[in-house]
Amino acid sequence: MQLSNLIKEMIANPSPIRQIMKMASRKNIINMGLDPDEVISYGGGWVGHHAPELLREKYVDIVGNKEKFHVAGGYSPTLGFDDAREAIAEMENYLFGSNVKEENVIIGQSSTQLTHDLFIALANDDDTIMLFDPTYANYPGQIKMALRNARITRLKVLDDETWQYKDDEQLSEEFKELYEAEKPKIVLFPSPDNPSSQVFGDAFVKTIYDVCYDNDTAMVIDYAYKTQVFGATPSYFSWSPDDKPNMIGIYSNSKWARGLGRRLGWVVASVDVIDAMERAQQGSILCPDSMHQMALVSYIKDAIKDGSMKEYIEETKKAYKKAADATIKAIDEYLGFPRLIPQGGLYTLMKVGEDGNEFVKRVLKNTGVLFIPGYGFGSTLKFGVRISYGPMVENIEKIEEGFRRVAEYLKK
Template structure:
């Protein structure tokens, strides 16, 4: 009996799992046992998630919904495709109050099921077959696979932003800007996509580089999508100016936001996009045929919480407190690397990660370290060619257990010369 086949892109291996998912499979409990290790003794620095508590006031809003039969029933209905109006209003107020973003109105925002879903929706909305997309090297590991799911023939153009010899991110401003100008002139890309703070490096794009890149892209009719998944985890004393860059002033600028990191809403999936009105209108058409609408319960609870917490100042206090915890974990992680391993690493300016130079193929290093220590890192190769000899180390899941961070780094330091 003939068996129908899945899509050609999957059959021919064009669509691959992310390196993070591959490592998580390698760290599966059964595989760990087969390696002769105790699964309960494994220390993972692989996960890209936060581990602080969500606001108690947000949890209370969910209790209100569940305790009110009428409200619970009403929220079983479809929301508008662009999201609940009160959530859109609350999100815009948060952006204006906490970050100073100017002149955004309801025409500039759409709420979706998650930033992952919205990234794919943006690709469907903005790209035609054969279009070119510029990604930083290195970049978030999921951008490439998502682009491969986009219009047929989409081509990725890498913009090197990492100096592997000096182990430095965006060290040479003039070189990066001139390289982007050259890529724009040669390839005529449709869009540029990057995150700030960056994943995997947890470094910020300098404001002057951001301004120059945005200007060059605008002159070339190229969209710039900034993924602000880690904007709430920023460790600099002064908030970067590009955090408040507005699509009202730059119609080619698209701001992508996630509910996952700042309030630990990883499983309470929501995301939103801020962009020029014509982009939002087009996104709404696409979302009608894909996600239809975001989850009504999550939207209602988040809108109710944000409206109250922004007004009474508790939102800013909560964000300051959680941000301080990740900054402390970041500093502790890098200090432990210096003390026990002594390999070059980056100082995080935000986010959940640092990237360490292991001096050889990171994929091999990760597997050998796991087998000999029970410690899990993520190889750098999945983020771009420039950090093939590196590993990403996440302190996010261990933010509540600094001793566990130190124990994991110490174990690696004990065997690093043997790997």
């Protein structure tokens, strides 16, 4: 069958994460002469903690009730159910002290889909999009898919010599310079970040916002890991569209309450952006999933009332902090490579002192331990790898073993 030129090009440039995950498939592991049950993976970009019991009960309630199940089988409005948009605004205000209103919320299938539709709603195919380096590896492909020939410009946020994130002052200066030279239509970044688990500082984000506001550019923060900050919450987490009309937040149901497969996400933005997204979403998914919205609304209402939402989020955060600490301790003890201290999220970045892709392949073949090569996240990570502790959060004792194995191999 004849395929489109776009997809042929995309197939010829597969995502480096998918490539390495394929290499670590059961079949390939056996072909390498390794036991697949002995593989230790630090590759997974997902969370391993359990969803709140109360949320699960809400699904049981829907499925166990003939009429509710019938309603769940109907279409939702394109923007999402009114009560779900209101509940999400309430949750945002409750958790972060912002002032989001129902009309600032559109619910979608996932943050991945919403990001795609945002590109379509905000930019043209001759525009420039600013990403950080490193950043979430899916963005460049998503930009290509949605905007074809749009240009991507990268702000280097990691100093790959010192293996430290640059400070707010340096980042702000370099951002202003790059902005001036490239005049992007959108500035997009996650905070906490994937792959680095760094949380960008107030002064830097305020600089980005002010420049974006003055030039009518969208500052889009991907908040996939917003509830997973280990230290103090930055003040921009409470910004609302009424005060900051050029700021857009993309939210995911995937990470905070282990909903990766129960696909749901939302965008918080000014009403004109929500209207544009409604039009874009009519063409992409028509409407978001009804059952997930119904369960979420009911959970949000009850879990705010009885205080269990904040308790759940606090407990979850503590568990990831413990997993992050165990990961850093094991890296320091066994490998001694430069690494970043996670400020939230699921990851750290380690500098391996050789081409990261070669290192990952070599280590996998010889030890059965899987890391993700850094180059897919940006050129600053050519000599780095991403390590995820997310999937092991409920089995922290397993974290150490992989590093011990790698150290033994490297010593040889």
